[in-house]
Amino acid sequence: MTQIIEKMIKNSLLAAAMIGGTAFGALSAEIRVGMVLEPPHLDPTAGAAAAIDEVVYANVFEGLTRIDQTGAVRPALATAWEISEDGLIYTFTLKDGVTFHDGTSFDADDVVFSFERARADNSTNAQKGIFAPITAVTAVDPSTVEISIAQPQGDFLFNIGRGDAIIVAPETADSNQSSPVGTGPFKFVQWNQGSRVILEKNDAYVGDPVALDKATFVFISDPNAAQNAMLAGELDGFANFPAPESLSIFEADPRYQVLRGSTEGETILSINNAKAPFDDVRVRKAIAHALDRQSIIDGAMFGYGTPIGTHFAPHHPYYVDLLDTHARDIETGKALLAEAGYPEGIKATFKLPPPTYSRRGGQIIAAQLREIGIELELINVEWGQWLEDVFKTKNYDLSIVSHVEPFDIGIYANPDYYFQYDNVIFQAIIEKLNVTTDEADRKTLAQEAQKILAEEAVNGFLFQLAKTGVWKANLEGMWPNSPVEGNDLTAVRWTN
């Protein structure tokens, strides 16, 4: 009898605590995060826009692995894995009891489905390269999946942790673009086009519970409006604050905190290596000698950014400092140009896509290049135009762009890539790198590759794009760095 009473008291106390808790503290823990670009849709396996991942990666969708804020690979839907001796077979053990947001259960068949869908001929996955080496994906049993690849891949586990490889359910795959259904700790609630996306806590999530009950992503394209929205208290944070010139205001205000970190974005002055006079390495070296990186960082990004000497992220363990390969030296630059046959200088076009680093940076670079006699005509283009002119038809001389994919030095091994750089030695190194799994060997190869790019001044290597996030001071758990495209909110919480 006393036991029953004890139990009743215990339960009612528990109930009271819960009600009390709901009445006082949880005014549900909500967060409103600002973003500049609105995603065109919400399926990260069907499009390249980073904005898609920024809303759904790690929040709504999960993959077999996930990337944490240091760039390391962690378990996600796969709790453990084994790699065969020859590096060709990966066996993943899957998490139990996981369900998709629509209630259907998750098992190995969903993994097979997702990978086959990504590899299919008619797939619109933007990173087909991740899936290209795969020869077979098999469900050994409902909790085990085996993936075979054609040759060993050093970064295979990292690649499948990216947003393009997240796991979807066959029942909902086709409608994920407008109504994403995943296995993540947040589930999709609604999308008011042009305005915001709302996510809510997934109570059925198997894994570490998140502290937030609701997350709203608000799309604000105008940097001034973004600034005003933060200052007016309308937003709790802006993960990639678009106005570096205003950061000092937030840093000085105790109500806010500014998180400074790095991204995977190598901001470069792209040079059309196949077009005269830029096919002459002396001309490219001259350009390198004219660049004053710090001036660009200060002028365009108000000091936020880390100079780079090659196409590699400075925070990466394989990075080698090559900043002084062609240090700033106007006289040498002029001499090189003269030697290459252009003592009078060169005239060229400079196509600038929309971002600030490009438009402002472009003006500063134009002034710097003028010092060695290169006169540039600045042409502002929208992204669509840039993709058409610069990227697809390679109809350009110079451009500026930030390449945000992680570990993408391999693009220089493709002579058809818009830089049109064709160096067989470099290509051989990258080929080898792709199939090397030993860390030390990979590092050596990566460094060799970096040195070649710097020596040949393939592009003007400017700076690593900084990640500057502005958040309310009483928030914690946000990622200062962006090792992968996304806005992982799983660890974010209010501190009071």
Added chain:
Amino acid sequence: MAIENSTSLLRRAMAHPSFRVGVIGSAAFLALALVSLVWTPYPTDIVDIPNRFASFSVTHWLGTDYLGRDQFSLLMTGIANSLKVALLAMAIGAMIGVPLGLIAASSKGWLEAVILRFNDFIFAFPALISAIIITTLFGPSAINAMVAIGIFNIPVFARVARGGALSLWTLEYVDAAKLSGLSNAQINVRHIFPNVASLLIVQATIQLSLGVLAEAGLSYIGLGTQPPETSLGLMLKEAQSFFFGFPMQAVIPGLAIVLFVISFNLLGDGLRDTLDPKLSKAGSINVAG
């Protein structure tokens, strides 16, 4: 009804205080613009980061901007570029719109109907949208902005010209001219046009000031004048980002735009007020927006 002698018109106009203010203001802006074509205190294509955001000083009267360029020089070239865009847009509108309006007034019948429908269509077409389409098709630049704004000046001038002309066609001496064998075109050129000219001048000053505002709006969304060239609108847009630290960056171009628009509007108003009321009533519509 004779054409009023232009000197006596000017004398009457100067009696109006608004006209006087308008003339002085407009002349000042024109002067700055013209001088900038040959000389500015400092070059505007340099970049001098260490020197940016300097405040007023003897060397830099209005300080420097976010790239270290001299604000006063920028202002001069900005005025010149804004004026250039607005002027050419107004010219496009007038050169196409006025003949259309005169023809519509003299033709009646289907030609008039077509012209009126064409007018309606342009009025109905969202101006900013067409500017975006034009600049997307042909690239963003000051010239394309001119064309986009110019297209929207056409129906304005057509309307004014037609309105003014319509009331003239009922006059006796025009009937006499027709009876004497002159063709519509000749009548338009010889009798109608000179009498609506003053109306058109008034409208032109208004469209000019509107053109500057339109260019500013286009620059705000990135479709007007392109850097490294500058215009008042572009200066204002870029200054917004620095408003919290350096408000003067925005006040300078903003004030310039306001004063410019007011000057030209006052000029137009003064001219209109001095004209024969009958003429002004029939023709002028301040179509702005």
Added chain:
Amino acid sequence: MFGFALKRLFGVAVTLIVAAAIIFFLLDILPGDPARFMLGINATEDAVAALRVELGLDQSAFNRFFGWGAGVIQGDLGISFSQRMPVSQLMSERLQVSLPLALSALTLSTLIGLPMGIVAAQNRGKFGDSFTMTLAQIGIAIPNFWFAMLLVLAFAVTWRIFPPGGFVPWSENPLVAAKSLVLPAIALALPQAAILARVMRTALVDVIQADFIRTAMAKGLTKKQAIWRHGVRNALLPVLTIMGLQFAFLIAGTIIVENVFYLPGLGRLIFSAISARDLIVVRSAILVLVAMVIVVMFLVDLAYAFIDPRIRTGGQSIGN
């Protein structure tokens, strides 16, 4: 009256069809491949080709025009390239922002502008006139994006009375939705009010000097009564034209204000659709806008004809 309306209606239909054709073929020449743009930098040629077929880009222009036209008549505006949603749904969501905004801005500008203009006309040459007209001059001269930003800085950032932007659907929270439109409506309304004030003043001044005012006064009305009873009615004609044009501007020319207040309105929909080369959205949205404006102008014409019978019979009147 009925015959007149019918004739005009026919004209409206013709204009619409011509507009549709112009819009369609003009946009077909836009450079840039929508499929490539959607798939991004690293997309393979196969993926791009597959998308092109899926989006119907391999058919001839005429086929697509007639297909589109037929669909529009039935209410089907197509499916957006980039957002995989029916255009009609996208537009109706945006209209719930743009329509109330345009109407409230128009109402506000009328409520402020017309009385200002009347006051100025009645006090022609005196202080009331110069004061209101100076205000109007300044109101017109301020660039609207600048004015909008000042409003935000004052009322949203500093005093936190209104939100700095954003929008919540009416069905979710009508109070917040309404509050979100206040500052944008003011930003749009004040320059338009300034214009209306000037037009009203000019039109009224002309009318005051006209004969029938003197006749009315001779019949015993005071000057004020005469102005109010006869003058304003006639001065309304050019004012109506302007209001029609203002509606055209307010419904689609608000990209600037939508940007400053990050409102999900029609202007931004079209702008981002153009940037994304989403031709289906751009075409249909512009057509709907043009149609709305043409209808409004048609209504203005009808109102004109109602107020001034001379127009119906093809004669002249003030303002046209």
